[in-house]
Amino acid sequence: MAIITISRGSFSLGKAVAEGVAERLGYDIISRDLLLKASGRFHVPQETLEKAIHDAPGVFERYSYTKLVYLAYLRATLTEMVADGNIVYHGLAGHILLSLLPHVLKVRITAKLESRVARKMQDGFSEQMARARIIEDDAHRKKWTRKIYHADPNDSSLYDMVISIDKLSKEDAVDFICQCASRKAFEWTHDRIRQVKDLSFACGLKASLIASFFDVKITCEYGNLLVYAGEKVAHSAKFKRTINTFQKENSGIHNLEVHTGVPVPANAV
Amino acid sequence: MDQLTPDMILVMVMISFAIFLFIVEWIRVDVVAILMMVALPLLHLVTPKEAFMGLSSNAVVSIIAVIIIGAGLDKTGMINKLVKPVLAIAGTSSSRIIIAISCTVAVISSFMQNIGAAALFLPAIQRISKIQKIPLSRLLMPVGFSAILGGTVTLVGCSPLILLNDLLVPFDLKPFGLFDVTPIGLALVASGILCFVFLGKFILPQGDVSENKDDEHAHALESSCEQGTQHPCFYELTTSDDFMDYRDIVRVGDIHLRYLVSILALTEPPDIKTMSPAPHIEIRSGVDLVVWGDKKNVERMAAKEGMLLKKTVEHYDKEFDPAHSGIVEAVVSPRSSFVGRPLGKNNFNDRFRVTPLSIHHQDDVYRAKLDDIILRTGDVISFYGTWKRLEALNQEGGLLFSLPQDLEDTRPEKALWAGGWLVLALTMVMGFHVHLSVALMTGALGMIITKVLSIDEAYQSVDWRTIFLLAGLIPLGIATQKTGTAAWIAAFILHIIGDVQPIVLLIVIGILSTLFTLVISNVGATVLLVPLVVNIALVTHTDPRLAALVVGLATSNSFILPTHQVNALYMGPGRYRTIDFIKAGSVISALFLVVMITMIYLFY
Numbered sequence: 009m010a011i012i013t014i015s016r017g018s019f020s021l022g023k024a025v026a027e028g029v030a031e032r033l034g035y036d037i038i039s040r041d042l043l044l045k046a047s048g049r050f051h052v053p054q055e056t057l058e059k060a061i062h063d064a065p066g067v068f069e070r071y072s073y074t075k076l077v078y079l080a081y082l083r084a085t086l087t088e089m090v091a092d093g094n095i096v097y098h099g100l101a102g103h104i105l106l107s108l109l110p111h112v113l114k115v116r117i118t119a120k121l122e123s124r125v126a127r128k129m130q131d132g133f134s135e136q137m138a139r140a141r142i143i144e145d146d147a148h149r150k151k152w153t154r155k156i157y158h159a160d161p162n163d164s165s166l167y168d169m170v171i172s173i174d175k176l177s178k179e180d181a182v183d184f185i186c187q188c189a190s191r192k193a194f195e196w197t198h199d200r201i202r203q204v205k206d207l208s209f210a211c212g213l214k215a216s217l218i219a220s221f222f223d224v225k226i227t228c229e230y231g232n233l234l235v236y237a238g239e240k241v242a243h244s245a246k247f248k249r250t251i252n253t254f255q256k257e258n259s260g261i262h263n264l265e266v267h268t269g270v271p272v273p274a275n276a277v
Numbered sequence: 278m279d280q281l282t283p284d285m286i287l288v289m290v291m292i293s294f295a296i297f298l299f300i301v302e303w304i305r306v307d308v309v310a311i312l313m314m315v316a317l318p319l320l321h322l323v324t325p326k327e328a329f330m331g332l333s334s335n336a337v338v339s340i341i342a343v344i345i346i347g348a349g350l351d352k353t354g355m356i357n358k359l360v361k362p363v364l365a366i367a368g369t370s371s372s373r374i375i376i377a378i379s380c381t382v383a384v385i386s387s388f389m390q391n392i393g394a395a396a397l398f399l400p401a402i403q404r405i406s407k408i409q410k411i412p413l414s415r416l417l418m419p420v421g422f423s424a425i426l427g428g429t430v431t432l433v434g435c436s437p438l439i440l441l442n443d444l445l446v447p448f449d450l451k452p453f454g455l456f457d458v459t460p461i462g463l464a465l466v467a468s469g470i471l472c473f474v475f476l477g478k479f480i481l482p483q484g485d486v487s488e489n490k491d492d493e494h495a496h497a498l499e500s501s502c503e504q505g506t507q508h509p510c511f512y513e514l515t516t517s518d519d520f521m522d523y524r525d526i527v528r529v530g531d532i533h534l535r536y537l538v539s540i541l542a543l544t545e546p547p548d549i550k551t552m553s554p555a556p557h558i559e560i561r562s563g564v565d566l567v568v569w570g571d572k573k574n575v576e577r578m579a580a581k582e583g584m585l586l587k588k589t590v591e592h593y594d595k596e597f598d599p600a601h602s603g604i605v606e607a608v609v610s611p612r613s614s615f616v617g618r619p620l621g622k623n624n625f626n627d628r629f630r631v632t633p634l635s636i637h638h639q640d641d642v643y644r645a646k647l648d649d650i651i652l653r654t655g656d657v658i659s660f661y662g663t664w665k666r667l668e669a670l671n672q673e674g675g676l677l678f679s680l681p682q683d684l685e686d687t688r689p690e691k692a693l694w695a696g697g698w699l700v701l702a703l704t705m706v707m708g709f710h711v712h713l714s715v716a717l718m719t720g721a722l723g724m725i726i727t728k729v730l731s732i733d734e735a736y737q738s739v740d741w742r743t744i745f746l747l748a749g750l751i752p753l754g755i756a757t758q759k760t761g762t763a764a765w766i767a768a769f770i771l772h773i774i775g776d777v778q779p780i781v782l783l784i785v786i787g788i789l790s791t792l793f794t795l796v797i798s799n800v801g802a803t804v805l806l807v808p809l810v811v812n813i814a815l816v817t818h819t820d821p822r823l824a825a826l827v828v829g830l831a832t833s834n835s836f837i838l839p840t841h842q843v844n845a846l847y848m849g850p851g852r853y854r855t856i857d858f859i860k861a862g863s864v865i866s867a868l869f870l871v872v873m874i875t876m877i878y879l880f881y
Contacts, residue, residue, distance in 0.1 A: 229534060230535040230536070232535075232537060232645055234645050262573075262577065263574070265641075265644065266641065267643060267645075267646070268641075270646075270649055270650055271649065271651075
């Protein structure tokens with residue numbers, strides 16, 4: 009009952025591998041459904057959300073924070089969707105959106121540029137055009153990850169497994185991933201279920217607050233939500249109303265406290 | 278006007294340097310004073326004997342004696358006994374609460390250190406605020422200001438007034454008596470309180486009253502713990518016989534992390550009862566434990582961890598008897614070494630075997646991740662522990678709290694002795710005109726001889742920071758006087774302002790002292806200004822004693838900025854901003870000056 013995220017460059021056969029893994033293990037597969045669900049929950053058009061997760065922020069967007077707001081919406085939706093396990097996610101930024109869960113199997117599928125170009129050309133693109141599009145797409149994703157998470161998507165240390173699909177076939181990749189998913193490190197235990205639920209609460213509250221209170225950080229352990237906020241924010245009526253409503257709407261939250269003037273821990277969202 | 282000499286210039290440099298260090302606070306004010314004590318003789322501005330004269334001065338001896346007498350009175354539980362009846366009189370209206378508590382605080386403050394009087398009522402005022410739904414910000418500032426104003430009621434009420442007579446000695450001026458300032462002090466206290474009663478609506482921040490959780494907290498600490506309520510309470514549980522068989526090791530710290538429930542007692546094999554166990558202690562099968570927490574959290578813990586929740590505390594009934602242990606609310610005092618450090622770094626559990634249960638910061642109550650919370654002045658920490666351990670924590674200093682009077686190491690049977698020695702000291706001063714320091718030291722010695730407090734307790738009660746601040750700045754006053762710097766500055770000021778009426782001069786001195794005390798310590802301001810104003814007064818044919826008295830009183834006129842220790846203590850809990858102090862403090866400061874000058878003009 010693992011959670012598997014598959015990160016891939018375009019035309020690296022990542023989608024096919026994800027589908028193969030989901031079919032073999034009988035897991036649900038999530039990709040664009042995330043956008044659909046987040047769009048419905050937070051009333052933001054799918055295209056806007058997709059742009060937020062795909063395109064790197066522009067020079068001015070750095071200051072508008074809108075991309076981070078949409079990202080918080082996507083993260084809240086994804087953590088909720090994976091709460092029951094048995095999931096393969098092959099949409100964008102899965103390894104980052106779920107990075108705080110230690111038992112998620114994070115896979116990166118890569119392929120040589122030539123083979124990716126060849127696959128793109130099958131869609132009717134000229135070689136030059138296909139190459140340019142793939143390079144541009146890679147650059148966007150690299151820039152996005154760097155700007156928002158200060159990480160390089162090609163850094164293998166972000167993943168548990170990196171599979172180059174050139175010499176190995178799609179089936180080989182599916183075999184490796186399925187074997188790996190059955191390891192103890194990715195087992196679905198009570199404690200891990202609790203961790204996913206905690207992250208889901210933290211991300212959910214963050215999504216409720218972020219549009220009005222951008223700097224608020226949240227942790228959740230054992231259903232005890234801890235909100236780190238500035239003095240002014242912590243005592244604003246709107247903030248109090250939002251967190252009280254969230255607590256009422258989510259029965260699994262046992263305690264909720266707001267701390268001010270305290271260093272924010274690294275695992276806060 | 279005399280020519281400026283190199284020594285005068287050097288003294289002015291040292292004064293400027295001291296003021297600069299007082300403002301920037303790179304080093305503590307008492308260390309600045311010691312620096313002056315050492316630097317002035319090295320620069321040959323005072324003789325070595327003069328440099329250390331402050332340590333044997335009457336002011337220092339008086340303040341030591343006042344502190345010991347205050348500690349003696351405290352030891353008998355007399356002061357604590359005041360709290361409950363005052364709260365009963367206070368009732369529910371905010372005006373009555375302000376009047377009753379402020380008057381009491383002012384009276385206590387006239388014989389004790391202001392900060393002690395202010396801290397005494399802080400937890401009680403916080404509870405009243407919650408229960409009566411009156412914003413804390415409406416109550417704390419009046420009480421805090423009254424504590425400062427109360428210091429002007431007697432000559433031993435605050436350090437500047439204690440110091441005043443010593444600063445008059447070089448001028449051969451008649452010293453002030455203990456109650457010479459009382460009419461002015463009482464008028465200042467009355468006007469301050471009335472100002473808040475009538476104008477409080479306009480000058481105090483309106484604030485809001487926090488809800489539910491805090492009330493629960495207040496209730497839990499106020500009343501005895503009744504099981505079956507939703508408030509945090511003590512509960513005893515037993516772990517199942519197979520507790521360790523089918524789960525990872527569960528430690529004391531894990532329980533708090535998971536359920537926000539604090540384990541206060543735990544049985545360790547073979548059958549050792551451990552009070553306030555450390556977070557790393559493992560919980561075994563079939564053992565009893567006592568916890569403190571919300572009922573719903575305790576029940577959740579019992580269900581999840583397979584523990585049996587007992588109806589009452591049975592196995593640990595002796596240990597949890599209120600005669601043996603309990604919960605106290607400790608206020609983090611200004612200048613406390615705990616300020617600015619996370620609670621966890623202070624190792625209260627390891628060092629004192631007491632368990633921090635919650636932190637009350639402003640209107641919020643924190644129970645989760647207490648170790649990470651950085652302590653601020655005025656935060657209230659609730660601790661559980663045996664009274665003996667809590668007493669050890671109390672003696673460490675930095676936290677202001679009182680243990681239950683009948684359980685604390687108090688000596689109520691000595692109350693008569695303590696009161697008697699205080700009365701005797703006052704009679705010696707008033708009736709027989711014995712010197713203040715001698716009379717007060719007689720009272721302090723009497724308390725030690727009659728075992729109101731031991732000599733070690735007397736030594737421990739003395740705040741050496743205050744002593745060295747006073748003693749260290751006295752040579753600066755001597756240097757200012759001896760080198761003619763004070764006379765030169767006085768002449769320079771007179772040259773600028775020209776001839777003025779005595780009343781105008783006193784007003785100017787009052788304003789100058791107020792401004793000085795806002796940026797440097799009140800003792801520093803007094804030491805620097807008294808020689809100066811006496812010189813000015815002598816030239817302008819104004820009574821120099823009154824000029825000095827204005828300085829001694831106006832250096833307590835510290836309301837506009839939260840620089841006074843009492844204001845610093847109340848700023849956090851009252852959630853005041855500097856602008857709140859500026860707003861209310863400006864009115865009170867102006868009123869202070871008007872009342873003080875009027876009283877001096879009419880009665881002196």
